[in-house]
Amino acid sequence: MKIAILGGTGPEGQGLGMRWAAAGHEVWIGSRQAERGAQVAGELNALLPASAPRVRGAGNLEVTEAAEVVVMSVPYQAQRPTLETVAPALRGKLLISVVVPLQPPKVSHVWVPPAGSAAQEAQQQLGDSVPVVAAFQNVSAVLLKELDHVVECDVLICGDDRAGKEVAARLSRDAGLRGIDAGPLQNAVVVEGLTAMLIGINKRAKIKHAGIRITGLPDDY
Amino acid sequence: MKIAILGGTGPEGQGLGMRWAAAGHEVWIGSRQAERGAQVAGELNALLPASAPRVRGAGNLEVTEAAEVVVMSVPYQAQRPTLETVAPALRGKLLISVVVPLQPPKVSHVWVPPAGSAAQEAQQQLGDSVPVVAAFQNVSAVLLKELDHVVECDVLICGDDRAGKEVAARLSRDAGLRGIDAGPLQNAVVVEGLTAMLIGINKRAKIKHAGIRITGLPDDY
16 A cells, blocks of 8 residues: 655654555655655665565655555644645545644643544545544554554544545554544544543653553454 | 442442442432432342442432532433532532433434533532542443453543542542543543443444553553
8 A cells, every 4th residue: 555644754653654664565754844754764764674665755745646545643733734735635535644632731631623623623624525534643653663562552443434444444453553443533532632641641650651452342353 | 438329320320339339338329219219229239248338329419418429420411400409418529420421312423512521511510619520431330230340441530639539549449440540620521432432332343341441551550
């Protein structure tokens, strides 16, 4: 699969990009500055096994044009302008939002955007021609970059587009994670808010990588 | 501890009441109809070991008067009138809200009340003289009633009152559960919404008792 990661130079984007490249996908790291995207792609290639397809980097619009699936991993404050930049190239493609609406400095307090969630805000901005799915918000970026590390965190997938949710589930598996259908896009408020909650749990427990697991599911789920 | 459970005749209230009585607490089952509260108390006593303190039942206002800690386990639609009934007796006591704002028939779709969460709505209604803490929303009622069953679900505790959260953590332990400080009361939107999400996961996976666990914490947390 050809995957673009908008804001792929950040820790979460890098971690997901590495895992997907290691699984054989063609990964494009996007950035506001094309050179920065190319630079980070080079850094990831140095960490990846030689057998993995080469990660490439470019500007956010360029990587969107190159991709089948576009993963948005930018700070919430950059979401709207980033989508404006890439909108012409997004039509008909799936957008997976990893965005968490944090409001610094109180990043452990859940904040709910007026649209209900960052993912719903993206859907409103893009209109119906681009299905938006929310996923991967709760996974520790650092752990993703350690390719051998078994990440103890499920991926809760919210969206109104069944095919898009199946792609997100496949990409979860390819990143070594369990993807779980968590309902419609309006449920993204919970998944996004969980990240703020986990940040607070990390802080209070003096740990770094709190995650969440859904219990009660069959082992082969 | 003297614990009143408003709406304690429902499955969640019964389950929590049984566990707390088994742990030695003095439990009062509240209901809109006093006789119904007394009836359910009798049913629970028949299930509890003889060594447990006798559970008692009465009307919601009466049990609130008798208690130190008041647990609200009513359907969301009954929250406001229930609190109106018991408000005079609540002053200076802790209210633990187990309420989940579900909007039938779409009970697997997360719905966010105008106040931000059902718990914040309760806090607004009651004013500052009654600290409100949100907890126990995600725990399967059925599993609680099986006293020997190890419930694979953490209790996420949200509130702005530190002492109140400590009481909720203690009551979690006494119910055989791990209580985790999940931040301020405004984070309750996530805990309440998780229940709708878990209902959807149950439905799609054809299971009955999906729960959640926070990962990455030390074993003795």
